[in-house]
Amino acid sequence: MKLRCALLDDFQGVGTAFADWSAIADRVEPVPFREHFATEDELAEALAEFDIVVTLRERVPFPASLFARLPRLRLLIASGMRNSVIDLAAAEAHGVTVCGTASSGTPPVELTWALLLGLARGIMAENDALRGNGPWQSTVGADLHGRVLGLIGLGRIGALVARVGVAFGMDVVAWSRSLTDEGAAQAGVRRAASKEELLRESDFVSVHVGLNEGTRGLIGDAELDLMKPSAYLVNTSRAAIVDQAALIAALTEGRIAGAAVDVFDVEPLPADHPMRTAPRLLATPHLGYVTRDNYGRYYGEAIEDIAAFLAGDPIRRLG
Structure with a gap:
């Protein structure tokens, strides 16, 4: 048998x-x-x-x-x-x-950049408009070259994301509680003195820390308020690192320019979940490893x- x-x-x-x-x-x-x-x-x-x-x-x-x-x-x-x-x-x-x-750590790195680029250049909005006979060019893209990419976490995946940012000509800065100046320099990036400094300075913020009691809710209302109104947030790590209610509020109120997420507090995402209808959000169904x-x-x-x-x-x- x-x-x-x-x-x-x-x-x-x-x-x-x-x-x-x-x-x-x-x-x-x-x-x-x-x-x-x-x-x-x-x-x-x-x-x-x-x-x-x-x-x-x-x-x-x-x-x-x-x-x-x-x-x-x-x-x-x-x-x-x-x-x-x-x-x-x-x-x-x-x-x-x-x-x-x-x-492998490379699939989530690649998806991180797919989401970041999709946000920066309004790919989904332009695709929907083009295929739906909408306006020809309705968005103005955000530049990457010369802009600040802030990485929350510089481990195996964060370091690979950093390399791509450097290749795009971005100024890459990283922070985590355990990151040292030497560790940042080894990855070819700057170390932010604090999480708050990174959030204030960055044009794009990408999350790459593991989930534990020290990182749960690491980015909430107060942290989102520190970001520039023109800044974007990307989370392909774990949903609970970013307070989802706070993120939805920041997007709805236009306090940040947009966000992209691949992870959610409930998966698969229920049909009536507010993340399905949040404005300024590019979302994928946890494809990082797929x-x-x-x-x-x-x-x-x-x-x-x-x-x-x-x-x-x-x-x-x-x-």
């Missing part, structure tokens, strides 16, 4: 297409779920007959209460080697092995994780 493997949040239905499952096909049956299960009750019911679960990013929490409701579950695989919504201690207590996969190469990596290494687990020697264990 084959083990059943659930592929959660496989919205595009590609979980079995981007990797070769044949190596374990005689022992494991992959089952894609294209719909998102929003509640623990829905998850517990849907996953009751599964031995293995592959989950994408940090959208689906696995608390102790859910592990207790899934006695058949033996292996949980997360994309990436960090996952803040899986209770690793509870997994161990319930005999569930948790493994991860590699995750590329062919990354999906090949996620599902390919998930298969390797399963094979190693079945052989009694799990690899890439979390926790």
Whole structure:
């Protein structure tokens, strides 16, 4: 009898297409779920007959209460080697092995620049006008060359974003609580003395810090008020780093020129969520990690994780 493997949040239905499952096909049956299960009750019911679960990013929490409701579950695989919504201690207590996969930092860098450029040049508004027989040229683009790009965070992804900004001829400045002058210089950028200084100075602000108790709500009403009325904010990191209610208010009141976001406090975004109708907002449905190469990596290494687990020697264990 084959083990059943659930592929959660496989919205595009590609979980079995981007990797070769044949190596374990005689022992494991992959089952894609294209719909998102929003509640623990829905998850517990849907996953009751599964031995293995592959989950994408940090959208689906696995608390102790859910592990207790899934006695058949033996292996949980997360994309990436960090996952803040899986209770690793509870997994161990319930005999569930948790493994991860590699995750490339370049897709979110590329999407960050797609969003920033889309904001700066009014791409969506101009596209909609052109295809809808609207006005010919209705926006005036914001320049990048010579402008200040402020990076909240200069880690693996932030440093790559910085390199592109330098290539565009931007003055790149970065800040985080742990950033030093030496670290900034190594990345070819300036270090802002404070978050407030960076926000006041920047024409474009892009968020690239991880989510923790120190960064939750890092940008709220007070911080948005420091930004220039002509400035733009981009968040491809985690939704909770930027207070979403404060951002909607700033956009609605025109206190900043615009924002682009790829992450939300609830995903998938409900039909009546105010982010769907906020003005001056360019939004994408958490596409930062969604590329062919990354999906090949996620599902390919998930298969390797399963094979190693079945052989009694799990690899890439979390926790």
